[in-house]
Amino acid sequence: MKVAFAALSAVIVLGLGVLLFFPSPAPAAAELKAVIIVLKEQPQAAIAAQVWAGKQAQLAAAEAKLRQASPIAQWRQRNPAPLTRQQENALALQAARQTLDESTLARLQEKAQQIEENRQSARQEIYRRSQSRLQKSQAALVQQIEAMGGEVVYQYTLWNAVAARLPSERLAEVVALEEVAEVVEDGLLQSLLDVSVPTTGAPAFWNAGFLGQGVDVAVVDTGIDASHPALSGKVLAQKRCLDGLGAYYNTTDPSPDDVNGHGTHIGGIIASQNSQYRGMAYGIRGLLNAKAGGDADGYDGGGGSMSDSDAMKCVEWAVGGNPYGAEVLNFSFGGSTSSDDTPLARFFDAVSDQMNVLVAIAAGNNGSALQTLLSPGIAPNAISVANVHDGGTLSRLDDSISSKSSRGPTAGGRKKPDLAAPGTAITSADNSWEGSNPDWVTYSGTSMAAPHVAGAAALLISAGLSDPLAVKALLINTAEDKGDPGWDAAYGWGYIDLNNAFFHLEDVFVNTVAEAPDVRLYAGPALGGDTATLVWKRRVPYAGATYPSTTYTLSDLNLFAYREADNSLIGSSTSAIDNVEQVKFAGAESKAVLAVRVNGDIVGATTESFALAVPEGFTPHFGPHLTVFAALQGDLQGQAGEVITVTLMVKNNGDLKAFNNSVTLTPSANLSLLSSSPLTETLPDLAVGETYPLAVSWTFQKQDESEAGLHFSTHSHSYETDFTSIGFIPYHSYYLPLIFR
Secondary structure, eight states, X not given: OOOBOOOOOOEEESXXXXXXXXXXXXXXXXXXXXXXXXXXXXXXXXXXXXXXXXXXXXXXXXXXXXXXXXXXXXXXXXOOSOOOHHHHHHXXXXXXXXXXXXXXXXXXXXXXXXXXXXXXXXXXXXXXXXXHHHHHHHHHHHHHHHHTTOEEEEEOSSSSEEEEEEEGGGHHHHHHOTTEEEEEEOOEXXXXXXXXXXXXXXXXXXXXXXXXXXXXXXXXXSOXXXXXXXXXXXXXXXXXXXXXXXXXXXXXXXXXXXXXXXXXXXXXXXXOBOSSSBOTTTTSSEEEEEEOOBOSSOSSSSOOEEEHHHHHHHHHHHHHSSSSOOSEEEEOEEEEOSSSOOHHHHHHHHHHHHHOOEEEXXXXXXXXXXXXXXXXXXXXXXXXXXXXXXXXXXXXXXXXXXXXXXXXXXXXXXXXXXXXXXXXXXXXXXXXXXXXXXXXXEEOSHHXXXXXXXXXXXXXXXXXXXXXXXXXXXXXXXXXXXXXXXXXXXXXXXXXXXXXXXXXXXXXXXXXXXXXXXXXXXXXXXXXXXXXXXXXXXXXXXXSSSOOSOOOOOOEEEEEEEETXXXXXXXXXXXXXXXXXXXXXXXXXXXXXXXXXXXXXXXXXXXXXXXXXOOTTOEEEOOOOEEEEEEEESOTTSOTTOEEEEEEEEEEOSSSOBOSEXXXXXXXXXXXXXXOOOSEEEEOOBOTXXXXXXXXXXXXXXXXXXXXXXXXXXEEEETTEEEEEEEXXXXXXXXXXXXXX
16 A cells, blocks of 8 residues: 655654754755655565575574573573572572683683674675665666656665655655555654663673673664773774755764764663773674764754654664674664554564564653653564663662653553663763763663663673574563563563573573464473563564565464463463563462464464573473374284274373373274274373273274275363374284374
């Protein structure tokens, strides 16, 4: 469907305590309209899927080795019993006090660097393939724009779209072009660690040797002052993307440097190397300064401006247009919306989906009323971050949500924000540090909370957990439930807790599931209060630095918990509109079973990828598997009149207890039943490895000389799932195990 000029709402500063607005500069040419033209052809999803599929096994193996190198993993191998949250965090703090030698740190850095090189080669391959394909696709449109007297601002590489300025009277012609999916007005966005970092638990990762090494984080903001002493050597690459704003900003804000201060402050929260005001992931390989926000007056502080086209171009550059490539994006901008979805939210979902990038976005500073979240923080795939006041102390007991932090849910009732992190009175790098000015400045807002989560993601990636789904699932599942039980409108799923995340590095699984009756099972022990969190993505084909023209329906995955001992349902999470589900265990379970299922259809794919974060001790399971052993008397190849007697035993060779069991015997047409036993027999519950000999036998008589046959099938309805196996005997006179699933 073609939609002309879907204007975006203005975006306000998320990092400052007050809202400062500046007059928008006059357009470069009054008769030209700034638009983003999205084409119908969008080949990037297929390209990305093919590239990542070729890297998946190698990445998974390397990441597992890196995680297993942590002190906590070695301790857990010796002590498998489940622990309370307090015990887990105490153990993480104990591990954090260990000092690793230089050779161990070097080995961890080498492993992390190898993984990073593998990830970046995949992103660059996607970028390279997309570039050649999309340049050809866009060529005719570019010629038409120029022939109409328009200007091409950007040709995007990872999304098939073009940013342009066109005469207003020619817009209808562009909308009507056969190859055009939609035309959207280029919105103008107005820009809205000594205690906070340790409060999150980051030192647990630092002291285990996971400093963020090998990871690159992009700050899409007002620029970064790369010369700041705390960021020395940390800014690896820079790009200024202000063409969408126009020539006005060439005078007031001409370079990638930060004349506003917002972006430098965020960069310091992530990567400051100062010993007192240390950043969350101070050991990252580097920051990518994606300057998409311009300062209208050229002075420190106050508001800034950013066009949608500039923001998307800088994100494209950050992900694939430089030699490094971001694994994590921080975006601390947002605008009010009365909709449950926006073009910019779809754009960030596309980046996350196709390029496997973790996106942290500020939730907003619109106060304590419900449904005050800003866009694009409502994007399903992003981590939307609320603002916690840490009280200026290392203790988390006095930490509470800021009254200015925007509340959920979204306009459509979806559960956002996702997480809360420190964001009030945060001291970080000051862009105007030169001369006698201080190196540090204090700001408050969800702009400051989001980079705490971006930095946390970098730590998890450096510890061998690079899949954005896995990172998001683990951060949510290990968050401290500070507000109302479960998700709440202020804290989201909870207050980030990296001590607990460090303990549970091995407790997250990435898998795929197809439509029903497919199911994925996991089982293990749980204590009361433990949680399991399921996360998946909205699939949006990424077409570069513009709005996606295609958005697939969000698949409906559900999470169920059962007690293995009696097959009873003990918990479920079945929202039809969210892409996060969480089950909380009410009491201790010696062995609980978690089931992941799809409700309805999967649109645009045959399977849905997901991540499941679980309590310690859970492992993947296949479920019950009933095997039939048959004893025959008589010859199935014998003469007519031959009598055949069959006796059965059934064994549960699966890895979970089997309930509601039965076995059915089906003879070939040339066998007539002589005995009175029914051909279907009910079986008792069978524990793993348990064998049940049936008390009955069946007697048949052959009606002709042709070979006879016996079909066996078993059925178990356990954990609200049907498990079946089948087998066939042509001729035998001994026990035959029939192992078919």
